[in-house]
Amino acid sequence: MSEAPELPSDEALAAEHAIGLLSAAERAQAERRMAVDPGFAAHVAAWEARLAPLLEEIDPVAPPVSVWPRIEARLAANDDTAMLRKRISFWRGAAAGSLGLAAASVAVAVMLATRPPTLIAPPEPAPLLNASLKGDAGITPLFVAAYDPDRKALIITSLVPPGSDPVHVHQLWLIPADGKPRSLGMVEPGRSRAMPMPGDMAPMIAEGATLAVSVEAPGGSTNPDGPTGPIAAKGALAKI
Template sequence: MSDTGPELNEPEALAAEHALGVLTAAERAAAERRMAADPAFAQQVDAWRVRLGPLGAEIPAVTPSAAVWPRIERALPVNDNAPAAAFGRRLAFWRSATVGAMGLAAASLALAIYFGARPPEVITQPAPAPAPLLNANLSTEAGQPLFVASYDPVRQALIVTSLVPPGTDPLHVHELWLIPEEDGVPRSLGTVEPGTVRTVALDRSLSQLAHEGAELAVSVEPPGGSTQQGPSGPVAAVGELGRI
């Protein structure tokens, strides 16, 4: 029978480390905020406390030699590319979980049970309000709406719906542009087929420009899109991103 158990996923491993009491103060605070917001994660922590709790009463505390931990630290491989905090966290975990000399294992587990048995110091704080959606109605100069758009700052995605009937103008394409307030330079976001809904994922640089007050425009272009940096054909519709 193998003594190697299945690998824990990220929430389960974090719950186990929290129950063992081997997290840093900052990591512990973050875990307890997660417990307050995620009941399933809180249940995982409690389950680990229940699982480990009875073992503490059966194992007497033993003080290891002062030379033990320096030897273990020298034996552990160090990845120069890994952040120091991540290595320290792994070292703290293995200090509690590594099976070496029996006395060392007993002392480590007794310490873990002591920390794990403490009631959680749950830190509650209101969840940050999600960033509001920004919307735009892209209309002609006469006020006829041709496109509607909604930008989700969290997903950094722009959802554009074409109200133009399919097949209206098969010889041209409709190209979407983002025109930020900062410089007024149009950025192409690709084309939108008539009568369809398209989701446009914005990269970091574009998402920083897609804020309240920025304009969206649609130009009528030859197949393949604009032949220059900005619209090469007439602008059919324009609208401004804003909150409803």
């Protein structure tokens, strides 16, 4: 039987942790390192993912009643020298017949050692939302908006010609599922504006929520609970 290729020290330690070959002190040290070293933690996770299918292929076998007494009798002999011998024998390979089921698992782990770690696909980005804000006639949008849930930023563009109503301002409102308007700020005619959403506001900007623009006196609505002036345009957010 040919010897398995040697692994880099970090990979070897990660595999030993995943298989359970470390002593209690070594395991505690490895887990402390996992908490501060993302690269090493990724190695351990990759080894656990590689070895997990083995558990599904092995039928459970009840051990003889004499096993536990024999293990308890030998616990005192589990010193560092014995652990070192155990780890050396693991990396050099073991005869399947001599170590039984444990050796079979180890042999498969050695064969997998040269394979690259399984890459975990990143999560899918949240879908973008957009809205066309139209007046009562509902023909041509007066404002268009887009929201990026990952960046928590809303971009609103006014299609109203600049200077068309110099004595009023346009105020943007979010009307989420609870029906209570929240002011998002002013929108200048003919301009675009990016609006980062605060943490408490971002969850409210969801599919089906309404964006509305009211016509207000300079300075905006004096009503803290909603618009003072009439609604010029509104539209619901939908997935792009």
